[in-house]
């Protein structure tokens with residue numbers, strides 16, 4: 001009897017992650033390599049297509065870093081990102097990410113989008129500054145499955 005109760009608890013826990021949206025991860029090897037070098041390769045569904053196009057057009061000035069590359073390679077990667085963007089192939093997660101972003105806006109940071117801010121508003125400044133976190137863009141510090149597109153609470 002006891003054993004059954006424990007099994008039921010284990011089952012419901014493992015079923016939980018399915019409730020959170022799965023965000024389609026980057027699978028294109030070239031994009032994974034080029035955009036996963038300094039940070040994880042962020043899922044394109046978190047930003048609209050116009051954001052990726054703008055970002056890919058100014059890689060030599062990428063958040064203070066130089067992420068420049070040959071223009072034909074940048075164009076191939078741009079196409080991959082645009083195809084999976086919030087307003088194209090990003091699916092349900094993409095539709096949610098779009099909420100609150102005006103058509104006149106072209107955000108370059110996922111961490112400054114209304115959806116990200118709303119989902120993280122309960123996290124204190126102290127938490128963000130922990131040495132193992134350091135920056136909001138360090139998704140994997142808190143979401144261990146971030147690279148596979150899994151953002152359930154842990």
Ligand code: HEC
Nearest residue numbers: 034035037038042063065066067108109110111112135137
């Ligand atoms: C040379 C290192 C480097 C490479 C290569 C690089 N980035 Fe970045 N990226 C950074 C840095 C540094 C930041 C700023 C991180 C921060 O402020 O927390 C950043 C931030 C970002 C952000 C915003 C994160 C946020 O705060 O929401 C996005 C989106 C992004 N990069 C996408 C890309 C894409 C797409 C590529 C591949 C084309 C790429 N990056 C390649 C260094 C790099």
Ligand code: HEC
Nearest residue numbers: 020021110119127128133136137138139141142151152153
């Ligand atoms: C300091 C830890 C921390 C960092 C860093 C962080 N998150 Fe989160 N995130 C959380 C917590 C905690 C929640 C759950 C909030 C809640 O449910 O109220 C969350 C929720 C989310 C959700 C909503 C999940 C759902 O389906 O309800 C998404 C999507 C998400 N984060 C994406 C990201 C992305 C993308 C990054 C990096 C750009 C990131 N997070 C960085 C802690 C973090």
